Amino acid sequence: MFKKTIYYAFILVLCLCASGYGQGGNTKGNEAAYKKGLNDLVTQLRRLNNDSLLLIVKNLNDFHAVYQDQASLVYASLGQAHYEHLKANHVGAMRYAINALNSAHQYNVKEPMAEIYMLIGNLHKENTNYPMAFEAAGKALQVAKLNKDTLRIIGAMGLSAMFKRGYVKHFGLSIVADSSIYTQFEALKLAESSPKYERERVSFYHNIAQHYKDMGDYDKAIMYAEKGIALATALNKKRSLTYGYCWLGEAYYRKGNRALGTKYIEKAISISIEIKQPYRTMELYETMANCYRSSGDLKKAIPFMDRYLEVHDSLNVQNNEKLMGELQIKYESSKKDTDLALMHQASELKSKQMQWLIAGIIIFMLLSSTLVYSYNVIRKKNKTLNDKNIKINEQAEKLQTLMQELHHRVKNNLQIVSSLLTLQSNRMADDDAKQALDVSRQRIEAMSIIHSSLYQQDNANMVNMKEFVAVLLSSILESFGINRDKIDVSVEITIDDINVDVAMPLGLIMNEWITNIFKHAFKNWEGRPSIVIAISQTATSIQLKIKDNGIGMPQSSWDNPTGSFGVKMIKMLIKQIAGLPNILDDNGTTFELEIPLITTK
Structure with a gap:
């Protein structure tokens, strides 16, 4: 498989040279095939190992030297950036990526821009510079959509979800703050829409497995990890296997099967060493140390943490973050994405609404503003009570009373709006308009029921669901005239x-x-x-x-x-x-x- 891929890439470049692209009048006839070849080639770049990447880069540079074709120069820089990334030379990778991006803008080579931004985002994420990582992922998705490039749209969506996930974990936020799972499923659905996106599904299976693992749903984590491992094995995606075996091992370990769990994580470490991925190996050492530490086995955790720190120091991660940030800031300040802005074509959709609906919204907004004002007054009164050192119990009782009164007022105001909509509905001759008003009234009635429950409760922040459902059902049955x-x-x-x-x-x-x-x-x-x-x-x-x-x-x-x-x-x-x-x-x-x-x- 390895030799076949190298042969394909080498023959592709030779064919491009033989086609005469870049030689005067013969360029127009071969331009479409040439650009498609380059675009296919960048996909190959993501699948090859370190040594094969250098061969591809050399062929592209040779082609540029002979024919002075600027697109091949962009792809050569991108290939070199991928090579430096795989070697964990993050500063070098960022330099080549910025150079590729600069050339792509200068010569209006649009196809690889999304790929370049995704690599830049990955480099920032791996050095915990999340603001720049999010910015790069957003630009990658924007360019991919403008190019109508479904493959890169899927990749950029997956990258954005991965960054959200990393941000939540890095800053120790609650798992509830992680919304990346919705993006993962949305991108996976797009990847499963066609057999030609089969390779892209692997990372989503693994990322979803990681989410469920962190949620504590180990059975689902194991299910998605095994799906990803099976597909990655069939496609010979060894780097992806390091993630699949890692999440599978962690899920088994935390589920209680520690022997099987450590076996899978060790398998991930072995693969990462085999494919010469030092940064990934460092991450896996930390994962193994954290597993042992979580079960109180510090004796086994310490050697893996020592290996993690050894690789971390050798990669000089903290200095990389600063240098890479300076590189991109320098580029962005001079470029300001002028060329990208010229690519942007926006379309606006306008819709008209009925006058009675607009009036209803305006009334509701006015009532909401009044309630916000009332709530602010209540808060100021509470602050005054605090300044006067009134006892905590007395403050709580008064606040409870005021909150109940607030919910009572909300309920009354919502009922006023409901009554106005009912009067308007009775005057409507158009059945569709009448039905729309009735549906809006029922929605407001549902909110009114909740606020009614709140002001009747001892705790003004809790809703009694049994009472709410009983009243809601009666209201809906009555609105439809059903016995x-x-x-x-x-x-x-x-x-x-x-x-x-x-x-x-x-x-x-x-x-x-x-x-x-x-x-x-x-x-x-x-x-x-x-x-x-x-x-x-x-x-x-x-x-x-x-x-x-x-x-x-x-x-x-x-x-x-x-x-x-x-x-x-x-x-x-x-x-x-x-x-x-x-x-x-x-x-x-x-x-x-x-x-x-x-x-x-």
Whole structure:
């Protein structure tokens, strides 16, 4: 496989030379094939080892010397940068990458720009310079989209997710702050859309495995790690195997099978040494040390930490970070991305809304401003009480009363808006407009129910879910004019109170989904309608399940809700609370939602 790849690359360059590209009038006929060859070649650069990279770079430089072709010069610099990166010479890699980027801008060679930015981002991330890493990943995605380069779009999305993940781990943030898993699944879906992106799936399997491992869901971590290892083995992606075996080993170790766990991590170390990846070897030494340290086996942890520090010092990581940052800042200050700005073509979409909807939003914004002002007044009063040294218990009681009053006012104001929408709806002759007003009123009614529960509770930050669901169901049935005796409703709630930060979006999600059931699931449907609503809690998450026996919801309606504002709103609210949804279409529709519990370090 190795010799075949070298032969391919060498023959490709010879063919390009023989084609006469760069020799006067013959260039136009071969330009498309030549550019495609270079673009394919940069993909090969990412798959070759250190020695083969030097051969490719030499051939590209020879081609440039003979034909003075600037594109081959850009790719040669990029290939040299990859070589220095694999050798853990991060400062040298950054110099060649900046040189490649400068040449690409100067000669308007667009195709490799995304690849260059991804390498620059990787170099910054590996030296913990996350601000510059995020900036480079964003530029890579922007260029890839402008070039309509799906392969690099997938790569840039994966890189951005990896940087988010590294940022959370590096600064010791709560796992709840990590939103990279959504980007990982989104990019994986794109990679699985065509067989030609098969190689790109490996890193996503491994990154998802790492996420579940850190979440403590070791079974899922093992499942995704094994999928990645199987594909990486088939494709001979040895560097990727170091990640797969690492996450697999950590998952087994922390699950309790320490012997199997250390066996897989040692296998990852062996592969990283074999392919001459000192930086990756350093990371794996630290992983092994951390595993032993987590189980209190300091005697075994110390040798691996010593090896980690030895490689860390030899690579001069801290000085690399400073030098690389100075290199890119110097380049960015002089260039200011003028050429990239010229490539940008934006399109704006404008939509018109009905006057009654605009008026409703304005009224709601005015009411919200009043409530914010009232809340600020309450905070100032509390500060005054603190300045006067009133006892903590007295402050808590007064704050509780004020918060309850605030929720009472919110509830009253929301009911006013609901009443206004009801009056407007009654005057509407257009059925679509009337239905839109009714749906908006029901959403406001759902928020009103939550605030009503808050001001009646002893703790003004907690919502009683049993009471909320009972009132919400009655409100929805009443709005649709449905008799409770005409439908089977089963409510199974084993959790009492939920914090308002979760309860508010969760309540709106339930309102939207149940409303959609009555609007669509039982439309033109014969039989006795049935709905099951269940809310429970585990040690790590809150579980919601809503099942109906209606006509069923196609998966496409969930994946691409082009005409459904309700589904779009549900997805937005799910993302707000970091939830993981699941839709099942079997004798009706089952909606499942897992919401991770917020923890603090």
